[in-house]
Amino acid sequence: MVMKPMKALLDLEAGMRIVMDAARPIERTEQVTLLEAVGRVLAEEVCASMDVPPFARAAMDGYAVRAEDTFGAGNFSPRILELIEVIHAGESARLSVRPAACIQVATGAPMPDGADAVVMVEDTELDRTNVMVYKPVYPQQHASPMGEDIKSGSCVLQRGMRLDPSKIGVLAALGFQKVTVYQKPAVAVIPSGNEILMPGEALSPGRIYDINSYTLSALISENGGLPQIFPIMKDTLEAAISTIREALTYDLIVLSGGSSVGERDMMVEAVERMGEIKFHGIAVKPGKPTLCGVVEGHLLIGMPGYPTSCLTNGYGILAPALRKMSRLGERALASLKAPMVRRYTSTIGRHQYLPVRLDGGEVVPVFKESGAITSMADAEGYIEIPANVDLLEKGEVVEVLLF
Numbered sequence: 001m002v003m004k005p006m007k008a009l010l011d012l013e014a015g016m017r018i019v020m021d022a023a024r025p026i027e028r029t030e031q032v033t034l035l036e037a038v039g040r041v042l043a044e045e046v047c048a049s050m051d052v053p054p055f056a057r058a059a060m061d062g063y064a065v066r067a068e069d070t071f072g073a074g075n076f077s078p079r080i081l082e083l084i085e086v087i088h089a090g091e092s093a094r095l096s097v098r099p100a101a102c103i104q105v106a107t108g109a110p111m112p113d114g115a116d117a118v119v120m121v122e123d124t125e126l127d128r129t130n131v132m133v134y135k136p137v138y139p140q141q142h143a144s145p146m147g148e149d150i151k152s153g154s155c156v157l158q159r160g161m162r163l164d165p166s167k168i169g170v171l172a173a174l175g176f177q178k179v180t181v182y183q184k185p186a187v188a189v190i191p192s193g194n195e196i197l198m199p200g201e202a203l204s205p206g207r208i209y210d211i212n213s214y215t216l217s218a219l220i221s222e223n224g225g226l227p228q229i230f231p232i233m234k235d236t237l238e239a240a241i242s243t244i245r246e247a248l249t250y251d252l253i254v255l256s257g258g259s260s261v262g263e264r265d266m267m268v269e270a271v272e273r274m275g276e277i278k279f280h281g282i283a284v285k286p287g288k289p290t291l292c293g294v295v296e297g298h299l300l301i302g303m304p305g306y307p308t309s310c311l312t313n314g315y316g317i318l319a320p321a322l323r324k325m326s327r328l329g330e331r332a333l334a335s336l337k338a339p340m341v342r343r344y345t346s347t348i349g350r351h352q353y354l355p356v357r358l359d360g361g362e363v364v365p366v367f368k369e370s371g372a373i374t375s376m377a378d379a380e381g382y383i384e385i386p387a388n389v390d391l392l393e394k395g396e397v398v399e400v401l402l403f
C-alpha cells in the first residue's frame with residue numbers, strides 16, 4: 001500500500017500568490033446580444049455615434065410655448081395662447097410656434113420649432129382653441145435638449161467594465177443589438193472517486209452522490225466562469241492522466257477528491273508526470289490537502305474531496321482566481337461585526353474559515369465537520385481565524401463575511 005504524505009503545508013498568502021500569478025485574464029472575446037450581456041465584461045470602448053435623445057423633446061405633457069409669452073402669468077392674470085396643433089410622442093409638428101401661439105405636446109414628443117419651453121397641463125385651462133396659462137415658464141423649462149443624456153462622440157463605457165442593467169440600458173439607448181465582451185473562462189470540473197455517483201443513479205452500498213461538481217459549478221458560474229462537469233473519474237493513475245489531458249482545452253482545470261494522501265489519491269502523481277506541482281497542502285482549515293499545478297500552461301486546482309473543504313477553498317482560492325481570469329475583479333463580500341456567542345478554539349498554524357450564522361446579533365459557529373455540506377448550507381457567512389490565533393473568547397467581536 002503506497003501513501004504519499006504531504007510535504008510541509010504552505011501558508012495561505014504564499015499559496016494565493018502562486019494561484020493568482022498563474023491565473024491569467026482571458027483575452028478571447030465574443031459578441032453577445034444585450035439580453036445575454038448582463039454580468040459580462042465589456043471588451044470594447046463604447047462611443048456614441050448619435051445623440052440621446054436624438055432630438056429636443058418635451059419632458060412633460062402640456063403645451064410647447066415661447067417662454068417669454070408666459071412671463072407675468074398668474075392665477076388671476078392668465079396669458080392666453082392660441083392652440084394651433086396637437087402632437088403625440090413619435091409625431092413631429094407641422095407648424096412652428098409663433099408669438100402668442102402654442103402646440104399641445106405629449107411627454108417625449110419632439111419640441112416644435114419656435115418653442116423653447118413646455119407649460120404643464122396642470123397649469124393651464126383649455127377653452128376651445130384658447131389655452132389659459134396660469135404659471136410662467138422659463139426658457140428650456142420642461143424641455144430636454146438633444147444629446148442631454150448622451151452627446152454624440154462621447155465615450156460612455158470603457159473596456160473592462162462589468163455590464164450591469166444600467167450599462168446595458170446605455171447600449172440599448174445607442175441602438176446596439178450586440179456587444180463585444182470577454183469570453184468566460186472555460187472551467188473543467190472533474191469529480192473523482194469510485195464511490196461517487198451522479199444524481200439520478202441508484203445508490204448502492206458505500207456509494208454517495210456527487211456534491212462537489214455542483215457546488216463548484218455554481219460557484220464558478222457566480223464568479224464569471226463557464227463550468228463543464230466531466231464524467232466521474234475513476235481512482236486510477238491512467239484515468240487521471242487521460243482526463244487531465246482531455247481537459248487541456250479548458251482555461252482552468254478543477255478536480256475534486258483524491259488530493260490527500262490515500263493510496264488511491266492519484267492526482268498528485270498524475271500532475272507531477274504531466275506538468276509541475278506548485279504546491280500540495282496548504283495551511284487552511286478546512287481545505288488542507290489542496291493541490292495546485294500547472295500543466296502545459298493550464299492552471300489546475302485539486303480540491304479536497306470533503307464537500308465543505310472543497311467549497312470553502314472554492315470561495316477562498318478558486319473564486320479569486322476565476323475573477324481575475326474573467327476580469328470581474330475582486331468581490332467585496334458584505335461584512336458586519338458581532339460578538340462570538342461562545343468560546344471557540346481553532347487549530348494553530350492553519351488559517352481557518354469558520355462557517356457561522358447570526359443569532360440574536362451573536363456569531364454562532366455552525367461547522368460540523370469537513371465532510372458535511374450542511375457545515376456550509378447552515379451558515380450565513382464565515383469568519384476567518386488567522387493561523388497564529390488559536391482561541392476566540394466568548395463575546396469577542398469578530399468580522400463576519402456574508403455569503
Ligand SMILES: Nc1nc2c(c(=O)[nH]1)N[C@H]1C(S)=C(S)[C@@H](COP(=O)(O)OP(=O)(O)OC[C@H]3O[C@@H](n4cnc5c(N)ncnc54)[C@H](O)[C@@H]3O)O[C@H]1N2
Nearest residue numbers: 191209210211212213257258259260288303304305306309
Ligand atoms: N491520513 C490522512 N488522511 C486524510 C488527511 C490527511 O492529512 N492524512 N486529510 C484529510 C482531510 S483534511 C481531507 S479534507 C480529506 C480530503 O481527501 P481527498 O481530497 O483525498 O478526498 P477523497 O479521499 O477522495 O474524499 C474525501 C471524502 O470526500 C468525499 N467526496 C469525494 N468527492 C466527493 C464529491 N464529489 N461529492 C461528495 N463527496 C465527495 C469522499 O467520499 C470522502 O468521504 O482527506 C482526509 N484524510
Ligand code: MOO
Nearest residue numbers: 286287288309370
Ligand atoms: O483540511 Mo480538511 O479540509 O480539514 O477537512
